[in-house]
Amino acid sequence: MKEQIDLLVELQEKDKALCALRWQVREGPERLREFEKEFEDLEQDARSDKERIQDLKKDQRQYEAKIEDGLADIRKSRGRLMSIKHNKEYQALSKEIEEAEKANTDCDDKILICMEKLEELNKEVAARKQGLSAMRERLEKERTAATKELARVHEKLSNIEKSRDNLIKTLDPRLLAKYEQIKGGSEGIAVALVSNATCSECHLSIPAQMYNELQKQDKLRFCPHCQRIIYWKASEAAA
Numbered sequence: 001m002k003e004q005i006d007l008l009v010e011l012q013e014k015d016k017a018l019c020a021l022r023w024q025v026r027e028g029p030e031r032l033r034e035f036e037k038e039f040e041d042l043e044q045d046a047r048s049d050k051e052r053i054q055d056l057k058k059d060q061r062q063y064e065a066k067i068e069d070g071l072a073d074i075r076k077s078r079g080r081l082m083s084i085k086h087n088k089e090y091q092a093l094s095k096e097i098e099e100a101e102k103a104n105t106d107c108d109d110k111i112l113i114c115m116e117k118l119e120e121l122n123k124e125v126a127a128r129k130q131g132l133s134a135m136r137e138r139l140e141k142e143r144t145a146a147t148k149e150l151a152r153v154h155e156k157l158s159n160i161e162k163s164r165d166n167l168i169k170t171l172d173p174r175l176l177a178k179y180e181q182i183k184g185g186s187e188g189i190a191v192a193l194v195s196n197a198t199c200s201e202c203h204l205s206i207p208a209q210m211y212n213e214l215q216k217q218d219k220l221r222f223c224p225h226c227q228r229i230i231y232w233k234a235s236e237a238a239a
């Protein structure tokens, strides 16, 4: 019986390792995907910045064109001013010129604002560009590492699966069935070491009588609290 329990303990170690490796297979790409998403978001931000720059340049060109038109009108009006004889008409045209000049000044202010924004944006774009290229490099490294790691995990998985298959061939099928049944209902852990008369899984005490009997290692015993298969290690006696 002791030998069979040792096999169960070994089986559990393998199952724990398999569970951890399968988790790695699931989570590994997940982490990479998160990183890729972060990178794509940054790229999207960079594209939006470029669009904003294009828009600002377009606005700036429009204001410049308005100023050009305004100046042409002002020149024309000033020409006409020379030939006007009536005072009222003169005043009206002077007012028109004044307004056109004021409109041009407004456009000038707007151009300045555009230029300030552009300067700020260009700085941001330059900084983002650096960040992006560093991140692109890191992403490539992460991808390569993830691929290697995944291959390594798959290899480990298949090795452990093979040795698990071999192991269960040497196990009493009824014992294996019991193990699987408990494992399914006990968060994946079917076998618990009892150390200092305490179950290592549920951390509750085993009655003294049962603890003594457990050390005989002659039959299958279960934790009275969590119902897992319990076992004892000879090294316990020495300690």
Ligand SMILES: [Zn+2]
Binding pocket: 192, 199, 200, 201, 202, 203, 204, 223, 224, 225, 226, 227, 228
């Ligand atoms: Zn227990």
